[in-house]
Amino acid sequence: MPNSRPSRKAAADPTASSLYVQSVEKAMKVLMAFDGSQRNLSLSEIANLTGMDLSSAQRFTYTLATLGYLKKDQGKKYELSPKLLDFTSHYLQSSDLVNRAGPYLQQLSAETEEATNLTVMDDVDIIFVLRIVSRHVFNNSVIAGTRLPAWCTAPGMAILATYGDDEVNDIFDRSQFIKHTPATITDRGRLWANLEQIREQRYAHTEDQYFYGDVSTASAILDAHGRGIGAVNVAVSRSRWVAERDLRRYADLLISTASSISSKRRS
Structure with a gap:
């Protein structure tokens, strides 16, 4: 039967490699927290969604905002910046x-x-x-x-x-x-x-x-x-x-x- 066919053996975990940079992963987690279900998020909400402590979430959020990928509204909540669309444009063009x-x-x-x-x-x-x-x-x-x-x-x-x-x-x-x-x-x-x-x-x-x-x-x-x-x-x-x-x-x-x-x- 088709559903009895064996699955592939699990591949080695790439995150265990010395080449893997966890700070990049954490930055991406912050961006991915904005999944479309909510337009903006507070710092505590970002920390909760990413599993980071408040201090780490603040550092990564501040860095991403400084780089222009997040922006803060007057209520001190963060939302994604249109600058992220640059990646979409670059992907489509290339x-x-x-x-x-x-x-x-x-x-x-x-x-x-x-x-x-x-x-x-x-x-x-x-x-x-x-x-x-x-x-x-x-x-x-x-x-x-x-x-x-x-x-x-x-x-x-x-x-x-x-x-x-x-x-x-x-x-x-x-x-x-x-x-x-x-x-x-x-x-x-x-x-x-x-x-x-x-x-x-x-x-x-x-x-x-x-x-x-x-x-x-x-x-x-x-x-x-x-x-x-x-x-x-x-x-x-x-x-x-x-x-x-x-x-x-x-x-x-x-x-x-x-x-x-x-x-x-x-x-």
Whole structure:
């Protein structure tokens, strides 16, 4: 059975290396404390969320504010600074994948008149790195930088289908199988069956898996070795979706688009 396949052995802890700088980790913890659930945080809230004592939290917060990555409001609470967007801009401008995919994503958007996305894997999640919305966009809350679980999204499953079985099992082991909607598939055996089908048909299709009313179709972008490095997908509102008309058309468009962006296979 697919769900009986062994997982990979755990890798050595990289944080134990003498090269690992803990002060950098702590600075990043301060920034990551601003996860979007609250616009601003007090010093004591930052200390609580990061697990630091108040003195350490104050030093790191002061340094980040001095560098311009945090700013303090009049109520002495901190919030993220727009300067952090520099990193997003630098990533988008320097990413070969984003630069290759951009024109194809625009063409796909024009042909479908639906929201089109480029996503990449980060650990057990996918991250939206490029998104072109349409007047029919289903969900305005999804923007560049949005992170979703790979196991319950069409782009994530499309990429996972290109990985080896042990790597997929490792990602599944570290994922939280939560019912995001009543339709969310959380059974590992069914997820493996879906992956096998995706491997055969070269595209993934999900309905109501993370957002209720969302119909998503995706195909993986491959590197020269056939491994998924990203995915393109089209997201359609259920009210606009007609399976007999749309599924095969979108699947063919996505497979063709992903293939055009993919690196040439090495012999």
